Amino acid sequence: MSDINQFTITEAVKDSFKTEPGSRFETLLHGLLDHLHDYTREMQVTHEEWMGVLNFLYDCGQISTPERHEFILLSDVLGFSALVDMINTRGGATEGSNLGPFYLDNAPEKTLGADLGDGREGVTVLVYGKVTDSLHNPLPGAIVDTWQADGAGTYPIQEQEMGQDKMDLRGKFTCDESGRYYYTTVLPKPYTVPYDGPVGRLLRAGDRHAWRPAHLHYIIRHPGMAAITTEIFFENAEYVDNDAVFGVRKSLVARVKPAKNVAELGFELAKKPDAMFEYDFILAPED
Amino acid sequence: MSDINQFTITEAVKDSFKTEPGSRFETLLHGLLDHLHDYTREMQVTHEEWMGVLNFLYDCGQISTPERHEFILLSDVLGFSALVDMINTRGGATEGSNLGPFYLDNAPEKTLGADLGDGREGVTVLVYGKVTDSLHNPLPGAIVDTWQADGAGTYPIQEQEMGQDKMDLRGKFTCDESGRYYYTTVLPKPYTVPYDGPVGRLLRAGDRHAWRPAHLHYIIRHPGMAAITTEIFFENAEYVDNDAVFGVRKSLVARVKPAKNVAELGFELAKKPDAMFEYDFILAPED
Missing domain, CATH: 2.60.130.10 (Aromatic compound dioxygenase)
Structure with missing residues (x-):
């Protein structure tokens, strides 16, 4: 079997998506994975920090309603x-x-x-x-x-x-x-x-x-x-x-x-x- | 007044946060803004695409409960x-x-x-x-x-x-x-x-x-x-x-x-x- 490590996982995740080569979906997805995997590696993110991010998103979801879209607000305040x-x-x-x-x-x-x-x-x-x-x-x-x-x-x-x-x-x-x-x-x-x-x-x-x-x-x-x-x-x-x-x-x-x-x-x-x-x-x- | 454009906004957003210089919070926040603003610029993301992302996160929030954390699942399947x-x-x-x-x-x-x-x-x-x-x-x-x-x-x-x-x-x-x-x-x-x-x-x-x-x-x-x-x-x-x-x-x-x-x-x-x-x-x- 092939192995993955913290440097090869990004390509493995990209490859797992059978996207149309050159499609906009592929471009957007691969770009996001490249940037956010790089971020995670560069920062040497800990489990506690990563769970902090995921729980922050969870909390944004919990306060959101059809009248209040906390993710738009997050997008706004982060420019x-x-x-x-x-x-x-x-x-x-x-x-x-x-x-x-x-x-x-x-x-x-x-x-x-x-x-x-x-x-x-x-x-x-x-x-x-x-x-x-x-x-x-x-x-x-x-x-x-x-x-x-x-x-x-x-x-x-x-x-x-x-x-x-x-x-x-x-x-x-x-x-x-x-x-x-x-x-x-x-x-x-x-x-x-x-x-x-x-x-x-x-x-x-x-x-x-x-x-x-x-x-x-x-x-x-x-x-x-x-x-x-x-x-x-x-x-x-x-x-x-x-x-x-x-x-x-x-x-x-x-x-x-x-x-x-x-x-x-x-x-x-x-x-x-x-x-x-x-x-x-x-x-x-x-x- | 100073002006901002698509290349200067990233520093403007960073500067808006009065974080402790060199703190972990600052490092993580600035890194995230650098990577995700770069992504948005490189991809020339449209309004429809960006709203697609925000609505996807909204949907993840709506299905999440104390027993089901869709953001962890998202983190899992994206590696x-x-x-x-x-x-x-x-x-x-x-x-x-x-x-x-x-x-x-x-x-x-x-x-x-x-x-x-x-x-x-x-x-x-x-x-x-x-x-x-x-x-x-x-x-x-x-x-x-x-x-x-x-x-x-x-x-x-x-x-x-x-x-x-x-x-x-x-x-x-x-x-x-x-x-x-x-x-x-x-x-x-x-x-x-x-x-x-x-x-x-x-x-x-x-x-x-x-x-x-x-x-x-x-x-x-x-x-x-x-x-x-x-x-x-x-x-x-x-x-x-x-x-x-x-x-x-x-x-x-x-x-x-x-x-x-x-x-x-x-x-x-x-x-x-x-x-x-x-x-x-x-x-x-x-x-």
């Missing part, structure tokens, strides 16, 4: 979600960022100029900009699908038991003939990711906080263009330099300014804004 | 458990192998020569050998803690609802003044690891079987020596060349022979064996 967003950003397009756990694909359609704040307390901000291609050609009819936390850092979907409507603070806008979108809403506040589970324990072990800087979520779509999922942040805002989930990129940050000369923009607004915030999205063509 | 066993085997000592899920630390003490078969059907085999140090000095009083499946490949602990006693087919023997252990038992049969969950899906995706070759489990202890956890296998037995969890090493395989000249061994046996199987264990000193 994997951000890294996958970065890898999959197309050249010339707005950078991608976290989808997060609160997206609903059936948000209500809203009219340009509507107020998305749904009566929540806080600063009313005019959010506006253009959706274009990378040559700055406007993309009329582009869909701006947005959702956000309120002025206390809470998503209505998190407080449905307290009578909040999960569809509040979210909506789909259709850009006008100049590719413009505009609406007013309440300026969101920072909030924490859940830290009462194993991922929270990990954060505490590294003396890390669980805060995300305030942000607006977006999915931007247009026929023939690759959709982008991203978040927009506010310059100099709290936690914008140390987001717990590494969602911030410089290109996704813009300044909130006092509302000034709003009439000159020519928007018909349902509510008078205190502040204004401009951000243009750029889409790249689909493959 | 990590075997690799950790190999890394932690001491020079000169018997090679380590899987602890498995069925160990109980309060197995009954048995007298040398007792029958461990507890009336189970199958081949009665005399199991015997010595426990020594690496210079072949016997270790009298060494404890041989053993457990095994029956002649149908089942552990009694798995069939408690069907009236089986979980303490059957397991026991602790104390080696005699020559470091010898000996007992009779039923020759175990192969069995499958659980394959009705996500790990089973992974095995099927790679056209792999879930069988383990028949084996005897052991933990061997002696004061002043490092305990070993291992398994012993039977030469030419089914699945001994393709164990689903990579537990077999050449040094852990020995031949089952017809019982012959048993009287010459000088053992007082409770039951007459059909076959005999000799294996010597070697312990290395504690640190």
